[in-house]
Amino acid sequence: MSSGRLAGRYALLRPLGAGGMGKVWLARDEMLDREVAVKELTLPEGMSPKERADSVTRAVREAQATARLRHPGIVALHDVVVEQDRPWLVMELLRGRTLAETVRDFGPLPPAHAAKVGADVLEALSVAHAQGMQHRDVKPGNIFLTESGRVVLTDFGIARQEGQATLTEQGLMIGSPGFIAPERLEGHPGGPASDLWSLGATIYVALTGAPAYSGSAAQRVRATLTQPVPVASGPLGPLLSAMMAGRPAARPDPRMVVQALRQVASGGPAPRLQISQDVTAPSRVPGRGRVVVWVAAATAVVVVAAVAVFFVLRGQSAGTPAAFTAPMDVCTLISAEEAGRLLRTQNPPKGQPDADDEGPKCGWPIQGTGIGLQVQKDSDTVDPWSMTPVSAHALLESQKRWWNKYDELTWTWPEIGVKDKRKATRTPVHPVAGVGEEAFGFELKGPTGRIHSAHVYYRLANLVVGVEYSTLAERPTDEDIRQSALRAAQASVQALRDAG
Structure with missing residues (x-):
């Protein structure tokens, strides 16, 4: 390329x-x-x-x-x-928004709309199942509602063809806690009925606005293995409970489910399905030792590799919660006093909030100098607060690989006076100590070879945060600029720990 x-x-x-x-x-x-x-x-x-x-x-x-x-x-x-x-x-290229974003921004769907979405997805899944393909990660974030009205199942990146190992089995991920069928959590490969369970859990979110099993990733896994399926109110409640039966054999035939969903989507009542009586019973719970391993690994979303399990079992730093789950104003992560010290001004600007597809961000710009901070997320997660420690670790590693690929790039920051794109050269990506639980950094140099921007990316529990310090002034040395970015990152770490 x-x-x-x-x-x-x-x-x-x-x-x-x-x-x-x-x-x-x-x-x-x-x-x-x-x-x-x-x-x-x-x-x-x-x-x-x-x-x-x-x-x-x-x-x-x-x-x-x-x-x-x-x-x-x-x-x-x-x-x-x-x-x-x-x-x-x-x-x-799909234009629209995911089901997860739709429910987050507009609330639960009416039963008829939720049923229509479910029927469309199940018909698509049936095509895949007919060719021996399992999706294995059906969830609201992987269902796209296009502007034209299509309901599209996306991200077959961890799909599995019968009889084959997959790329992602070599690289860890096999699904998302809360949407993984019990038999797969117990270590079985699963089948089409496992995708049906995941679709039931997905429609439950669309219908109620909340997951069937809430809490941390570990709590969702534990509940899936040990607790009865909650019954949603309305015409779809019994059907969803049937789709999420603990034993795969107890789940209804997908063709019957499509018919039932289409009937509700057209405004009619849900038909009674002839299904097993243990539709809400959890599947067999494995021995205690195995449950502990699976729960620990599932905290990381990726539930296969031993290295992931070890990563999750490491102790958290003192004063750091296991996960940050409540959304926060990221502009509070650097105080006005700290911003004033870093920007060398007695009148520090208020943080300017912003957001994009990669997560909420905030900037503290003045003429010639600025601080930027962004709490990041991956493309599979609704928001940063839904990340887990190991998915955050994977995201940080992905960011590191991505920055390592580009030695030259362009940058702009109109609020500090860089209105046109300027060419910059990246210094080698290097580890950064003393920030969060793991971190890396790099700098950008202008045509004269002097550093004008320093970046630090770090992980703290389940959050990945990127911090930037840029200046057009000639007086600060390269080391001054590096240290300013480091201090900004450290200040945000302390603010997160105080908030947690």
Whole structure:
């Protein structure tokens, strides 16, 4: 890839989101003159050349299997490109918002609308199941409601074809706690009935505005394995309980479920289904030792690798909560007093809040100098407060890999006086000590070779925070600028610990 162009035809325009498995770009297919979405898949670090080659081959094979799924309810895969020793997936660009964003911003859906969404997704899933493909991560964040009215199931990145291991099984992720069927939490590979359970949990959120099992990731896993399924009110309640039966064999036939959902979507009552009597009973609970391991691992969303389990079991730093789950005003993470010291002014500006697809952010700019802070999220999570410690770790590693790829870039910050894009050279990405639980940093140099911006990215519990300090002044030394970014990051860490 050169000059932001992939395979000589896909011009990468801007990132749309990032996750542990890679980054999603808005791109233009210059051959067909249309906008597309490009998913850049990143491979785990430390792999041998042969392992990397095998993983690329496997990813291409999985993409080929996904491309055979032709249905209006499944996001279309246009092309697969292998460049820079990793695969890139070129997909149709969807315009609209996810089901998770819709419920978050507008509240629960009416029963008829929730039923219509569920029926459309289940029909799409049935097409995949007919070709031996499981989705394995059905959840509100992976259901897209387009502006044209389509309901589209996205992100087959961890899909599994029967009889095959997947790329993502080599790289950890197998689903999202609260939407993973009990049998899969117990270590079984699952099947189409597991996707049906996940869809039931997803419609429950659409219908009620809240998950069937709430709390931390570990609490959601424990509840899935040990507690009865809560029954939602309204015409869909009994049907959702049936879809989320503890035993796969107790769940209804998907064709019957589609018919029932279509009947509710058209304004009629839900028909009575002939189903097993133990529809709300949890599946068999494994031995205590195994439950502890699964719960610990599920706190990280990724529930396979032993390294993830070890990561979660490490003790938290003193004064740091296990997770930050309540949304907060990120402009409070750097006080006016601290901003004044860092900006060297007696009249520090108020934080200017902003938000984009990568998470809420705040800036403290004055003429010639500014501090920026952003609490980040991956593309698979509704907001930063829904991240888990290991998904945050994966996001931080993904950010590190992404910045490592670009030695030269452009930057702008109109509020401090940089209104036009300026070229900059990145210094090597390096570890940063004394900030959060893990951190890295880098600097940007201008044409004269002097540093004008320093960046620090850190993880604290389940949050990933990026901090920037930039100045146009000639007086501060390179080390002064590095230290200013470090102090800003440390101040935000202390503010988070105080808030937690």
